[in-house]
Amino acid sequence: MKPSLRHLMAATVAGLLQATAAVATNPLIMDQFSADPTARVFEGKIYVYPSHDIKAPPEYKGRPDWFVMEDYHVFSSENLTDWKDHGVIVTQTGVEWTNPTAYAMWAPDCVFRDGKYYFYFPATAKVGGMKIGVAVADKPYGPFKPMPNPIEGVSGLDPVVLIDKDGSAYLYYATAGKGLSVARLKPNMLEIEGTPALIDNLPTKGLLEGPFVFEKNGIYYLTYPHVENRIERLEYATSTSPMGPFKQVGVILDESESGCWTVHHSILDYKGQWYLFYHDRDLSPSFDKNRSIRADKLFFNADGTIRKVIPTLRGVGLVEAKSQIQIDRYSAKSGEGVAISYLDAANTHAGWKTAFSAANSWVRFNEVDFGRGAQKSVEVRAMAPGGGAFELRLDKQDGPVLGRVEVGQGTEWKIATVAAKKIPKGVHDLFVTQVGAGAVDVDWVSFR
Numbered sequence: 001m002k003p004s005l006r007h008l009m010a011a012t013v014a015g016l017l018q019a020t021a022a023v024a025t026n027p028l029i030m031d032q033f034s035a036d037p038t039a040r041v042f043e044g045k046i047y048v049y050p051s052h053d054i055k056a057p058p059e060y061k062g063r064p065d066w067f068v069m070e071d072y073h074v075f076s077s078e079n080l081t082d083w084k085d086h087g088v089i090v091t092q093t094g095v096e097w098t099n100p101t102a103y104a105m106w107a108p109d110c111v112f113r114d115g116k117y118y119f120y121f122p123a124t125a126k127v128g129g130m131k132i133g134v135a136v137a138d139k140p141y142g143p144f145k146p147m148p149n150p151i152e153g154v155s156g157l158d159p160v161v162l163i164d165k166d167g168s169a170y171l172y173y174a175t176a177g178k179g180l181s182v183a184r185l186k187p188n189m190l191e192i193e194g195t196p197a198l199i200d201n202l203p204t205k206g207l208l209e210g211p212f213v214f215e216k217n218g219i220y221y222l223t224y225p226h227v228e229n230r231i232e233r234l235e236y237a238t239s240t241s242p243m244g245p246f247k248q249v250g251v252i253l254d255e256s257e258s259g260c261w262t263v264h265h266s267i268l269d270y271k272g273q274w275y276l277f278y279h280d281r282d283l284s285p286s287f288d289k290n291r292s293i294r295a296d297k298l299f300f301n302a303d304g305t306i307r308k309v310i311p312t313l314r315g316v317g318l319v320e321a322k323s324q325i326q327i328d329r330y331s332a333k334s335g336e337g338v339a340i341s342y343l344d345a346a347n348t349h350a351g352w353k354t355a356f357s358a359a360n361s362w363v364r365f366n367e368v369d370f371g372r373g374a375q376k377s378v379e380v381r382a383m384a385p386g387g388g389a390f391e392l393r394l395d396k397q398d399g400p401v402l403g404r405v406e407v408g409q410g411t412e413w414k415i416a417t418v419a420a421k422k423i424p425k426g427v428h429d430l431f432v433t434q435v436g437a438g439a440v441d442v443d444w445v446s447f448r
């Protein structure tokens with residue numbers, strides 16, 4: 001089947017936007033919704049395979065309050081700061097076995113074996129409900145060729161594949177209302193051996209879905225979203241074998257403060273640091289079926305248990321001093337006098353602003369890369385209805401002043417430029433502090 005015109009246009013737009021589509025802070029992708037991120041390291045880079053929430057198009061006939069997903073993009077980054085959108089890789093109209101009007105291309109995975117990339121994805125089949133299919137490529141970004149049939153003997157969603165140290169491959173997936181299952185994959189990666197087994201010893205009350213499995217130091221970690229209370233949180237179980245038996249251990253990520261019902265995720269080691277990729281509803285505060293992917297650092301205790309991840313706005317990528325530093329993605333802020341809101345509530349993809357409303361209120365933004373420290377000026381986009389001022393300081397609240405910006409009275413955004421002082425070399429934290437009583441809104445700051 002041929003991709004639809006919308007897909008061709010979306011792919012072109014994605015190509016054009018790829019320089020600005022994604023950022024170092026959370027959420028990672030600003031120009032579109034993204035969910036269910038499976039992150040993998042291929043060819044020395046991180047590739048993220050999310051699913052793709054969209055607003056329901058006019059032809060959509062399903063539940064209006066539900067997930068609407070017609071295709072998949074893939075994103076890559078070498079430094080966790082600059083993300084490239086490789087465009088659409090698989091669509092519901094491009095797979096023989098999928099119902100082309102179901103809009104149910106849910107959480108995928110991708111693994112590499114013997115020179116090929118295998119992209120596993122769940123979708124509503126023309127016959128038989130939710131099935132799991134495979135598309136194969138020579139490169140991590142495609143082009144992917146979908147197999148004509150879904151994996152025989154598997155009905156379910158949220159596939160994830162573990163290739164063990166001995167080369168054996170295992171497919172894990174969820175079946176709504178039943179729990180999580182595992183099956184051994186044949187060496188062709190397209191079929192399972194025998195019948196899938198339901199994984200025992202997991203929570204029996206509350207939905208379980210979205211498994212992710214990895215091995216570290218001989219421990220197999222099965223991590224999964226589970227509704228223990230009202231919405232999903234991330235929990236995990238461990239085993240000494242990929243097939244179990246697993247033992248429940250604890251919680252990796254608490255329920256989202258935003259109330260986002262789902263929290264699909266993946267975990268990986270990249271250049272010696274472990275990361276949790278997950279999603280929340282940053283760009284859609286009142287509809288949690290339009291989600292956005294995030295990443296935060298994850299740490300293990302010496303005994304192999306996982307420390308709880310504290311979700312951040314700051315995310316994980318270094319931010320270059322010369323970029324438009326979005327201080328609304330702060331690392332910390334003063335208890336009072338700082339509020340974050342959308343620049344334009346009608347277009348959340350435009351991002352946020354920071355409103356300072358009290359003298360000495362501040363935000364700290366970690367890990368700004370000043371490089372060789374050659375920046376000469378501070379440029380800001382700001383607005384102060386009654387006139388106001390703020391200072392940029394290095395490393396500490398009372399650290400060296402890098403610049404002081406006076407913002408003239410007015411209700412329009414202004415770009416102001418002042419000379420920069422004492423610009424350091426290397427990576428430093430940045431403090432932005434309101435000076436005096438005049439309230440100031442800041443969109444971004446930049447060192448040029």
Ligand code: FUB
Binds near residue numbers: 051107262
């Ligand atoms: O994205 C649709 C579904 O929501 C996924 O398959 C689940 O894991 C949940 O995130």
